[in-house]
Amino acid sequence: MKKKVLASLLLSTFVLSVGATSASATTAPPVKTTGDAGFVKGDKPETTKPEEGPKDPTVVDPDPDPRPEYGGVYVTHLPNISFGNDNKTSLNTTEYKAEWEKRTKNTGAEEFYMPHSVQVADVSGNAATTWKLTVNQDAPFESADKTAKLENSRIRIYGNTFTSSAYSATDLAGKISGVSLDKKDTATSAAHSVIPVVGDAETELKVLADDEAGFTVNSYTNAVFDTGYLEENYTAATTPNAEKYEGIKLNVPAKDQSQVKVYTTNLTWTLTVEP
Numbered sequence: 723m724k725k726k727v728l729a730s731l732l733l734s735t736f737v738l739s740v741g742a743t744s745a746s747a748t749t750a751p752p753v754k755t756t757g758d759a760g761f762v763k764g765d766k767p768e769t770t771k772p773e774e775g776p777k778d779p780t781v782v783d784p785d786p787d788p789r790p791e792y793g794g795v796y797v798t799h800l801p802n803i804s805f806g807n808d809n810k811t812s813l814n815t816t817e818y819k820a821e822w823e824k825r826t827k828n829t830g831a832e833e834f835y836m837p838h839s840v841q842v843a844d845v846s847g848n849a850a851t852t853w854k855l856t857v858n859q860d861a862p863f864e865s866a867d868k869t870a871k872l873e874n875s876r877i878r879i880y881g882n883t884f885t886s887s888a889y890s891a892t893d894l895a896g897k898i899s900g901v902s903l904d905k906k907d908t909a910t911s912a913a914h915s916v917i918p919v920v921g922d923a924e925t926e927l928k929v930l931a932d933d934e935a936g937f938t939v940n941s942y943t944n945a946v947f948d949t950g951y952l953e954e955n956y957t958a959a960t961t962p963n964a965e966k967y968e969g970i971k972l973n974v975p976a977k978d979q980s981q982v983k984v985y986t987t988n989l990t991w992t993l994t995v996e997p
Contacts, residue, residue: 764845772944794846819966836956837948849936888941
């Protein structure tokens with residue numbers, strides 16, 4: 723019992739002693755040091771799958787160069803659009819659906835298909851940067867033997883979904899814009915936008931733009947030409963083959979008199995960056 727009391731007394735004495743020492747301590751004046759970090763424009767970005775952020779997106783195989791770039795703003799994906807070779811001629815104005823675009827990963831080792839999209843990556847490091855991506859069609863669809871044209875046929879876009887690696891979809895409202903889907907043939911027809919052909923009254927179609935200065939710095943921004951796009955629906959396991967979809971269609975009036983031929987055209991994409 724004496725040992726227990728002694729231990730308790732020694733502990734009490736120690737605590738009191740420490741308390742007395744602490745009360746007499748003084749604090750030296752604080753001293754400041756510095757830290758610094760400087761930045762330059764980032765390297766040419768990789769191409770990634772359109773995915774909702776904020777997160778680091780999945781890298782996919784890149785487009786062939788050259789791709790539009792100015793001031794650290796890069797176009798990292800542009801689509802080739804195919805409507806397939808099984809379209810039946812018709813007596814009426816007819817719309818033909820586009821086929822999903824083939825995308826690959828790991829140098830072609832993994833393939834999947836998804837709706838067409840465009841992607842812009844901003845490593846400008848400039849809080850004043852805004853940009854816009856537009857498209858037009860160089861000439862009407864023409865047959866390989868140059869004997870037939872689809873003079874009045876136009877590519878129509880019926881759907882649009884924005885994604886960003888830095889923001890959730892709800893954060894993009896009022897900051898990112900694209901195809902306006904403001905045209906209708908009749909009051910009940912589906913709203914759409916039209917890719918103009920050179921010589922049309924409208925000279926270009928805006929497909930993706932940063933409308934707020936600096937908003938896209940250090941991020942990927944995508945426009946997927948389909949309504950309600952979800953990245954998890956398009957993988958090597960779920961979409962291993964091309965299918966036709968509602969997001970892009972070729973409108974062919976009967977007066978174009980489509981023949982049993984393969985028709986092609988070129989699309990020109992233009993990136994405008996400010997300042």
